[in-house]
Amino acid sequence: MADDKRECVKVVIRCRPLSGQEKIDNREKIVDMVVKDGAVSVRRPGTQDCKNFTFDAVYDEHTIQGDFYEHTGYPIVESVMDGYNGTVFAYGQTGTGKTHTMVGPAQPEELHGVIPRTFAHIFRNVDCGQNKKFLVRASYLEIYNEEIRDLLSKNPKQKLELKDHPEGGVFVKDLTNMIVKGAPDLQQVMEVGQKNRSVASTLMNNESSRSHSIFTITVEILEQGIDGQDHIRVGKMNMVDLAGSERQSKTGATGDTLKEATKINMSLSALGNVISALIDSKTSFVPYRDSKLTRLLQDSLGGNTKTVMCACIGPVDYNFDETLSTLRYASRAKSIKNKPRINEDPKDAMIREFQDEITRLKMKLQERANAGPGSPIRPGAAPGEPEVIVEKEVVEVEKIVEKEVVVQKVVQSGITEEEVQRIQWQVEQERAQIEMAVEAERQAIEAQKEMADQEKQQLLEALEEKQRSREEKAQQQEKMLQQLKAMEEKMLVGSQVMEKAMQQEADLRKAAVEVEEKKRLEQRMQEELEQQQEDKLNLEEKYASTEEQVQKMTSKLEKLWNRHKQTQQEVQDLQHEFQTEREDMLETIRDLRKEVKLVCLTIENFIPLEHYQQIVERAHYDESSDEWVINNIDLAGNRVRRRGRILDDDGDGRHGMRRTGQADGSPDPVAMMNERPNVYFAYTEDGGAQRAETRPAPAKNGKSQRMKSAGRPGTASRKGRAVKGAVGTNFLHSPDPEEAEAEAAFPKARGLVRAGYQG
Numbered sequence: 026m027a028d029d030k031r032e033c034v035k036v037v038i039r040c041r042p043l044s045g046q047e048k049i050d051n052r053e054k055i056v057d058m059v060v061k062d063g064a065v066s067v068r069r070p071g072t073q074d075c076k077n078f079t080f081d082a083v084y085d086e087h088t089i090q091g092d093f094y095e096h097t098g099y100p101i102v103e104s105v106m107d108g109y110n111g112t113v114f115a116y117g118q119t120g121t122g123k124t125h126t127m128v129g130p131a132q133p134e135e136l137h138g139v140i141p142r143t144f145a146h147i148f149r150n151v152d153c154g155q156n157k158k159f160l161v162r163a164s165y166l167e168i169y170n171e172e173i174r175d176l177l178s179k180n181p182k183q184k185l186e187l188k189d190h191p192e193g194g195v196f197v198k199d200l201t202n203m204i205v206k207g208a209p210d211l212q213q214v215m216e217v218g219q220k221n222r223s224v225a226s227t228l229m230n231n232e233s234s235r236s237h238s239i240f241t242i243t244v245e246i247l248e249q250g251i252d253g254q255d256h257i258r259v260g261k262m263n264m265v266d267l268a269g270s271e272r273q274s275k276t277g278a279t280g281d282t283l284k285e286a287t288k289i290n291m292s293l294s295a296l297g298n299v300i301s302a303l304i305d306s307k308t309s310f311v312p313y314r315d316s317k318l319t320r321l322l323q324d325s326l327g328g329n330t331k332t333v334m335c336a337c338i339g340p341v342d343y344n345f346d347e348t349l350s351t352l353r354y355a356s357r358a359k360s361i362k363n364k365p366r367i368n369e370d371p372k373d374a375m376i377r378e379f380q381d382e383i384t385r386l387k388m389k390l391q392e393r394a395n396a397g398p399g400s401p402i403r404p405g406a407a408p409g410e411p412e413v414i415v416e417k418e419v420v421e422v423e424k425i426v427e428k429e430v431v432v433q434k435v436v437q438s439g440i441t442e443e444e445v446q447r448i449q450w451q452v453e454q455e456r457a458q459i460e461m462a463v464e465a466e467r468q469a470i471e472a473q474k475e476m477a478d479q480e481k482q483q484l485l486e487a488l489e490e491k492q493r494s495r496e497e498k499a500q501q502q503e504k505m506l507q508q509l510k511a512m513e514e515k516m517l518v519g520s521q522v523m524e525k526a527m528q529q530e531a532d533l534r535k536a537a538v539e540v541e542e543k544k545r546l547e548q549r550m551q552e553e554l555e556q557q558q559e560d561k562l563n564l565e566e567k568y569a570s571t572e573e574q575v576q577k578m579t580s581k582l583e584k585l586w587n588r589h590k591q592t593q594q595e596v597q598d599l600q601h602e603f604q605t606e607r608e609d610m611l612e613t614i615r616d617l618r619k620e621v622k623l624v625c626l627t628i629e630n631f632i633p634l635e636h637y638q639q640i641v642e643r644a645h646y647d648e649s650s651d652e653w654v655i656n657n658i659d660l661a662g663n664r665v666r667r668r669g670r671i672l673d674d675d676g677d678g679r680h681g682m683r684r685t686g687q688a689d690g691s692p693d694p695v696a697m698m699n700e701r702p703n704v705y706f707a708y709t710e711d712g713g714a715q716r717a718e719t720r721p722a723p724a725k726n727g728k729s730q731r732m733k734s735a736g737r738p739g740t741a742s743r744k745g746r747a748v749k750g751a752v753g754t755n756f757l758h759s760p761d762p763e764e765a766e767a768e769a770a771f772p773k774a775r776g777l778v779r780a781g782y783q784g
């Protein structure tokens with residue numbers, strides 16, 4: 026039943042142990058945790074000034090991976106198996122243990138992180154799912170430089186698009202979803218994805234994740250309800266390993282790594298803004314669309330998901346600022362409220378399609394089995410009759426399951442071994458009968474000695490044709506049987522006989538999770554109570570005597586004074602943090618400006634202004650894909666040149682395009698416009714529209730002809746031009762009349778001009 030209760034995001038903190046280097050450097054440890062109270066305190070280095078926080082749980086450096094999973098991953102997977110969406114995500118500074126927590130080393134097994142531990146857990150539940158059928162799928166993606174990539178694809182660098190589904194919410198178009206049949210399949214999927222992830226070495230971490238990654242396991246559960254009808258629930262488990270927030274000065278990032286860091290920090294800021302908006306009662310707008318990460322996490326933050334956020338921190342002094350900032354971030358996230366609900370009978374459940382397909386295949390096989398050996402070779406059976414239709418359906422099924430991984434384990438097939446043997450035996454019997462019948466007919470024909478040779482030959486051919494067709498049908502039947510088996514293997518069936526001990530263990534764990542949950546609620550209530558008590562301080566009170574009044578007022582004053590001091594300190598810290606963030610952002614802006622300047626330099630010197638304006642006018646921003654779009658871009662500029670080269674591959678050394686050209690060998694623009702009306706032309710100094718691929722060949726001295734006659738190749742700057750819609754162009758230069766003159770003398774540069782443009 027759907028359950029519309031609101032619940033807060035569960036926030037836990039994990040502190041990693043001191044690294045080897047930190048021990049060598051004799052670093053000061055500034056993080057203290059009281060695990061049983063969920064309390065963490067961070068001491069300002071060199072002082073006794075501590076900042077205290079409480080969370081749903083805290084895990085110190087002694088916490089082992091197994092215990093961490095039991096308290097964070099386990100309850101979420103249990104909910105997923107009930108049909109809820111669940112998310113576990115790791116957040117924190119670079120090098121604090123996010124990947125260690127979510128993935129962990131491959132060996133030994135006890136160091137496995139949350140993701141691999143869910144595999145065995147999910148399939149243990151599948152094993153115990155009495156009278157249920159399951160379909161389990163997995164996908165693995167990363168967001169690298171604001172681009173979504175499929176880590177399971179043959180081409181993992183290809184950029185995928187985010188789309189909005191009216192009912193299902195945000196989804197990634199064309200993302201690979203592997204159907205898996207056991208924990209080893211999932212392990213294999215994870216390993217493939219891990220190999221494709223973008224990592225790099227920085228000063229803070231030898232293997233730093235340069236992208237955010239999301240591993241998703243979808244579990245579809247089919248079960249008969251008390252109404253006798255089949256019901257489907259779909260649980261989805263998202264496991265997110267975020268890239269680390271980082272300061273350029275500390276990581277020593279340059280070049281591509283710096284560019285990655287800029288994008289990482291920008292998307293993490295967007296995540297911070299979403300968290301702030303969600304807890305701000307005055308704001309109803311949540312800026313999910315500001316980054317791909319926040320769009321993908323939309324359901325996990327403020328949506329219908331049970332979410333655990335694990336904030337990872339380092340234990341030593343030189344990370345004080347980042348640790349404090351992470352704890353503040355996490356503390357804010359505690360107030361986010363989600364509305365988890367069970368996903369019941371969704372329209373697009375794959376298990377339903379599988380179930381229907383299996384039923385249809387079974388019926389067809391049964392029909393054939395009942396009809397006996399004669400049925401598949403009914404003489405005169407017209408094409409388009411049932412047999413042919415079945416063949417089409419089989420092809421459809423093959424399409425659905427084409428991304429299946431290697432089968433390692435079959436929990437239990439829905440079609441019994443006896444059934445398979447029986448049908449196989451029937452097929453064998455049919456074959457034997459067919460062979461006997463053919464042999465008998467052959468003998469009969471040969472016995473008719475007086476029969477004309479020609480007639481005899483015809484009969485023999487007809488007989489052979491019949492036999493071929495019979496064998497084909499028998500093969501089809503066998504193929505269908507294999508299809509049926511393959512599909513049923515994908516639908517995992519829960520064990521009928523669950524051992525009592527297993528059941529008890531599962532119950533015990535469930536009870537422990539419930540106790541834990543109650544403890545968490547109690548703690549939250551305790552916090553609220555303390556808050557209310559503080560608020561009460563401001564209320565008027567009645568006093569029995571003046572002395573009591575003085576006493577109470579003094580204690581109240583003391584408390585208020587302490588609070589005032591704390592708040593002041595908090596303001597100072599926030600100002601400091603704000604300043605550091607501001608500096609980081611300024612750094613980012615400086616980097617982005619540099620990039621913009623380079624783009625502007627290229628535009629100003631290589632693309633005539635009018636043509637640039639045309640491009641700007643034709644470009645529009647597509648909100649759904651978050652990209653600038655120019656129609657027919659595939660027919661423009663460099664792309665045309667590339668296509669031309671392909672056409673040139675005719676072996677005779679002449680350019681393919683020239684065949685439509687003028688007498689002097691240059692192409693006829695009008696002819697080409699007629700041929701491809703949307704083509705953009707390249708520009709030459711004489712102003713003539715020319716195809717990019719027909720530009721003059723380099724002169725003997727190695728310089729191009731254009732370079733020679735131009736005198737000032739591509740250096741004319743156009744300061745102060747107001748380019749309509751040219752973001753970031755004008756702020757770089759001020760108007761300069763001399764430049765206008767230089768501009769007039771400027772040769773018409775190669776660039777992009779739409780066909781038909783008259784200069």
Ligand SMILES: Nc1ncnc2c1ncn2[C@@H]1O[C@H](COP(=O)(O)OP(=O)(O)OP(=O)(O)O)[C@@H](O)[C@H]1O
Pocket residue numbers: 040041042086117118119120121122123124125126230232233234235267268269270337
């Ligand atoms: N709880 C822990 N116990 C033991 N070692 C840990 C723990 N947490 C982290 N480490 C070690 O610290 C190093 C950095 O960890 P990890 O790569 O997981 O950091 P990260 O937060 O994912 O960094 P980045 O954001 O740069 O990807 C690794 O060598 C890892 O093994």
